Amino acid sequence: MSSPGLVVALSGGIGGAKLVLGLSRVLPPEDLLVVANTGDDFEHLGLSISPDIDTVAYTLSGLANPELGWGRRDETWSFMETLGALGGETWFRLGDRDLALHVERTRRLRAGDSLTAITADVCARLGIACRVVPMSDDPVRTRVRSETGWIDFQDYFVRQQCAPVVRELAFAGAEAARPQPALMAALSDPRLAAVVICPSNPFISVEPILAIPGVRAALLACAAPVIGVSPIIGGRAVKGPTAKMLAELGLEVSAASVAWRYGDLLDGYIVDHADADAPAQGPRVFAAETLMTTLADREALARAVLDAAATLRE
Secondary structure, eight states, X not given: OOOOSEEEEEEOSHHHHHHHHHHHHHSOGGGEEEEEOOTTOEEETTEEEOHHHHHHHHHHHTOBOTTTSSSBTTOOOHHHHHHHHTTOOOSSOOOHHHHHHHHHHHHHHHTTOXXXXXXXXXXXXXXXXXXXXXXXXXXXXXXXXXTTEEEEHXXXXXISTTOSOOOEEEEETGGGOXXXXXXXXXXXXXXXEEEEEOSSOIIIIIHHHHTSTTHHHHHHHOSSOEEEEOSXXXXXXXXXXXXXHHHHTTOOSSHHHHHHHHGGGOSEEEEEGGGTTOOSSSSEEEXXXXXXXXXXXXXXXXXXXXXXXXXXXX
């Protein structure tokens, strides 16, 4: 496929990273900008952890753990075993190879380097050719309000395994955060061909990006089509708590609900063939095979997204 121009992909972790990998294989590297959610970032054991950035980087470099869906393949766990024996916190598992990245990121942040610069260097060393950037260099932290009060996101997501009922979400620090300059420049670039909202959880992977001042307005103003990809297939989430969150926030568990959540942001919406009749109004709907179990699936969905964008540009 010849390149349509610049493509911006907004991504969370596992689901988003799969589509990003597909896009990276059908686009020239200079024409793909991946903007990763950092609302999941947190401090743990004195280290700065960036789960979604790392999942994207490991996926693009071929290092992702195919069984767990997070972390690195061929991982060892001596650090966690020793930490547990010493009575330390082990609810958030850090593999020995993965640990090195967190240590180096923490060292460089404390030395004054930006998360953008660190991410670019890590990606270069991992052989990733396309650009991967955080949504902001300023800290934004997702928080969840349950029936017992406010919970830090990783406490909810990992330690409590998404068990608390979600009543509200907040993105601490978002109001003061500055959007990633590369994102804002891309959205006004005359070469921009499409913005892709990957099939990530809308509440915890995409909305933190949209909460940064100026981002939503820039997306609405950009000349290129904004294409969303549904994370729901036939009333079920492929992975993670998306379906649970939709239900707890009083929304129907459907592809249409996700499109409704994004509102007027979307020009096009990719749904699975199982959901081809939704939504009835709003963005133009395109049906495709959205379950990505193989590399060929990822590439096929990437092409379907780019084809939809081309149709909308006509």
